Amino acid sequence: MAIVINLDVQLAKKKMSVAELAAAIEITPVNVSVLKNGRAKAVRFSTLDAICRVLDCQPGDILVWVPDEEVGA
Template structure:
């Protein structure tokens, strides 16, 4: 996939545990894990907003476009 999720990097930079983030933004740890691994087809703007608010970051800090190499 061309969209890379850098949520693990931002969690490490902010010294926040996945469990704490999931609890604070109101999603399950399992759903957060799927999001971190990029195994979701989409993410709600409300969820993205909550993550950005809690981690004090921008959506571009979490998501990156990398074109497929042909």
């Protein structure tokens, strides 16, 4: 099982940088980068809520579950 993070796609759609998103949701740019690059082990619902509010998207636009056999494909 793998969760794919599409935060970079949503940032590109809004033409927003990691630093701009970090400032808008009041977390560090490093923490946004960790999430964006798929290295995060967890995400708080309050953070996900803030991201969706700022980017005007749904959680499913950012987090996508992909079966194991499709991860390497």
